[in-house]
Amino acid sequence: MKQKINFKIEKKEKSIIFRLKPNIYPLETIYLTCYAFLDRAYLFLDGHPKKEIIVRLKGKESLSPRELEGLAGEFNNELLSAALRRKISQDNKKIREAVVLRALASAQIQKRYLLDDFLNIDVSRKKSGRKTGPRKNKKK
Amino acid sequence: MEINFNKNLYSRQAIRRSIKAYRRLADFDFQEGKNYFKVSLKNAAPDVARVIGDEFSNYVLSLIKFKQG
Numbered sequence: 262m263k264q265k266i267n268f269k270i271e272k273k274e275k276s277i278i279f280r281l282k283p284n285i286y287p288l289e290t291i292y293l294t295c296y297a298f299l300d301r302a303y304l305f306l307d308g309h310p311k312k313e314i315i316v317r318l319k320g321k322e323s324l325s326p327r328e329l330e331g332l333a334g335e336f337n338n339e340l341l342s343a344a345l346r347r348k349i350s351q352d353n354k355k356i357r358e359a360v361v362l363r364a365l366a367s368a369q370i371q372k373r374y375l376l377d378d379f380l381n382i383d384v385s386r387k388k389s390g391r392k393t394g395p396r397k398n399k400k401k
Numbered sequence: 402m403e404i405n406f407n408k409n410l411y412s413r414q415a416i417r418r419s420i421k422a423y424r425r426l427a428d429f430d431f432q433e434g435k436n437y438f439k440v441s442l443k444n445a446a447p448d449v450a451r452v453i454g455d456e457f458s459n460y461v462l463s464l465i466k467f468k469q470g
Contacts (some may be wrong), residue, residue, distance in 0.1 A: 292465060299463055303455035306410045306462070351465065
């Protein structure tokens with residue numbers, strides 16, 4: 262099986278040039294991947310966000326061609342991982358928002374009751390026709 | 402040394418903030434071309450002269466804000 266490689270190693274400059282298609286790896290995914298490599302390599306972006314994005318990756322320490330190839334492989338793996346994370350994040354967006362909304366709403370209700378307790382105002386009892394005013398602890 | 406940052410991929414704000422952070426290490430000049438932001442570095446501190454361009458580019462990249470999921 263013939264494999265298409267998306268990078269080229271420039272031995273002279275000891276760097277790797279990636280040519281990435283934004284329809285496979287969106288720009289956000291590429292940013293995320295680059296971000297993960299900032300401590301290990303020097304990265305530089307060029308190209309067009311809708312046609313082709315070029316990433317130049319250079320090791321912070323002098324790397325042999327074999328090490329560069331390893332780094333390129335890791336970069337490709339990280340690209341895949343970032344793309345998957347992004348997709349899952351997009352798929353779960355509505356669920357995430359619903360969970361946060363519900364948590365905020367219940368916190369708001371709780372806050373209201375706590376405030377009522379603090380001020381000794383019992384709104385719920387007032388509405389239900391029970392006596393209002395400071396609560397008294399029942400004697401056992 | 403001149404670094405050309407693609408306008409479609411790098412933000413002006415990130416570059417300006419990076420220049421502010423690195424201004425003690427070199428003299429910076431910022432110019433805006435048609436497709437690129439051009440940053441010139443001069444009189445870099447001798448101990449960082451070799452890596453300042455690459456480190457600066459990384460710093461700009463780290464400041465880019467993008468929309469996630």
